[in-house]
Amino acid sequence: MNAYDNKTALLKSVPRTVMDPPPDGLMYCTVLFLGANMRCILLGVIAAILVAVAALVLACAAITMSTMNKSEDETKRLEDLEKRFRNLEQQLNIQGGVEKPEVSEIRPGDALQISIWTSSGGRKYPAGLAADGNDNTHMYTNRHTNPWWCADLQDIYHIKRVVVTNRMHSEEAIRARATNLRVGVTSTRPQVGENLALDAYTLCEEKPGYMGPIGIVNCPDGVSGQYVIVQFQVANNHMHIAEVKIYGYKETL
Ligand SMILES: [Ca+2]
Numbered sequence: 001m002n003a004y005d006n007k008t009a010l011l012k013s014v015p016r017t018v019m020d021p022p023p024d025g026l027m028y029c030t031v032l033f034l035g036a037n038m039r040c041i042l043l044g045v046i047a048a049i050l051v052a053v054a055a056l057v058l059a060c061a062a063i064t065m066s067t068m069n070k071s072e073d074e075t076k077r078l079e080d081l082e083k084r085f086r087n088l089e090q091q092l093n094i095q096g097g098v099e100k101p102e103v104s105e106i107r108p109g110d111a112l113q114i115s116i117w118t119s120s121g122g123r124k125y126p127a128g129l130a131a132d133g134n135d136n137t138h139m140y141t142n143r144h145t146n147p148w149w150c151a152d153l154q155d156i157y158h159i160k161r162v163v164v165t166n167r168m169h170s171e172e173a174i175r176a177r178a179t180n181l182r183v184g185v186t187s188t189r190p191q192v193g194e195n196l197a198l199d200a201y202t203l204c205e206e207k208p209g210y211m212g213p214i215g216i217v218n219c220p221d222g223v224s225g226q227y228v229i230v231q232f233q234v235a236n237n238h239m240h241i242a243e244v245k246i247y248g249y250k251e252t253l
Pocket of ligand 1: 129131134135136138242
């Protein structure tokens, strides 16, 4: 066997799978090609998803930051408004616009009552005895339906509180005449000797039943006038009280 024959024999011994494509070689290459492209597509899809997720995270972070900034801005805006309001309130206080004057006791310049009871010994108990600063002296009226006592403040005052002290040193049955206390304010002077209607004044408060040793009445804001009325809503009875203390402040125009 010469060299040519040897080469030929060697070529014939090479497997056909290396030298020649298999009968379905075209399909094999197509699968390889598509397989490579599918991996690329898959990698592309994964990359796109990652990019989308990253974009979503960034968007959420941006929205959160924006919301926080807006919240901080709103808080600062409210703080500024409150500061401006406080400054305005302070200015009004300085100008007397909303300043509430100090409440103090108002001493009446005069006092009157529906009638003056006179004892068998000729002793009289006028209205001034309920405004003399002495708890041991008291005013005293004849019997009336809804007897009244009145303090003349001789100027317009805002009335905030009235403290009525019952007659001292007497039997409980006598002091029990102080029943159904009513206190009010009016700018009309009541007439001595005349019954005073229950709606003849602005009522501060009424205390149903026995008043006890002391009756405390509060007046709502805005109640003002020159005359403070103390009245007992009773049928045909005497009125006798030791002291009336009035608290408020003077009207300023
Ligand atoms: Ca007195």
